[in-house]
Amino acid sequence: QVQLKESGGKLVQAGDSLRLSCAASGRTDDISTMGWFRQTPGKDREFVSRLDWNSGRTDYDDSVKGRFTISKDNAKNTVYLQMDSLKREDTGIYYCAASNKGWVFSARWYDYWGQGTQVSVSS
Numbered sequence: 001q002v003q004l005k006e007s008g009g010k011l012v013q014a015g016d017s018l019r020l021s022c023a024a025s026g027r028t029d030d031i032s033t034m035g036w037f038r039q040t041p042g043k044d045r046e047f048v049s050r051l052d053w054n055s056g057r058t059d060y061d062d063s064v065k066g067r068f069t070i071s072k073d074n075a076k077n078t079v080y081l082q083m084d085s086l087k088r089e090d091t092g093i094y095y096c097a098a099s100n101k102g103w104v105f106s107a108r109w110y111d112y113w114g115q116g117t118q119v120s121v122s123s
Contacts, residue, residue: 002026002098002112009117014088016121020081022096022114028053030100034079036070037107038092038119045095045107051079052103059105064090086121093118 008020035050069082097110
């Protein structure tokens with residue numbers, strides 16, 4: 001089992017920056033990919049970014065490419081999502097997730113999820 005706990009979400013203004021954290025515990029050696037997803041009312045969770053737990057390879061949705069950066073602190077088993085130049089459309093509940101199924105993209109391949117953290121961007 002892997003436990004995930006997100007933090008860092010809050011209300012900010014458009015153009016601001018925010019950093020989300022996701023602390024992983026438990027069987028972290030089983031993790032292959034860590035992902036960030038976001039969800040807005042009435043919509044499915046959408047992919048934001050992912051990171052290969054072992055190699056550090058990263059990937060981003062086109063909507064956040066160039067503005068968001070995913071990274072990992074190996075000593076703390078914590079993954080970060082640095083969000084710059086925030087836009088209103090970035091508003092949502094952000095979830096981190098862990099998979100042990102390789103370099104995966106779709107939410108359905110992630111087995112472990114945090115509780116989510118709310119990011120609200122006002123104009």
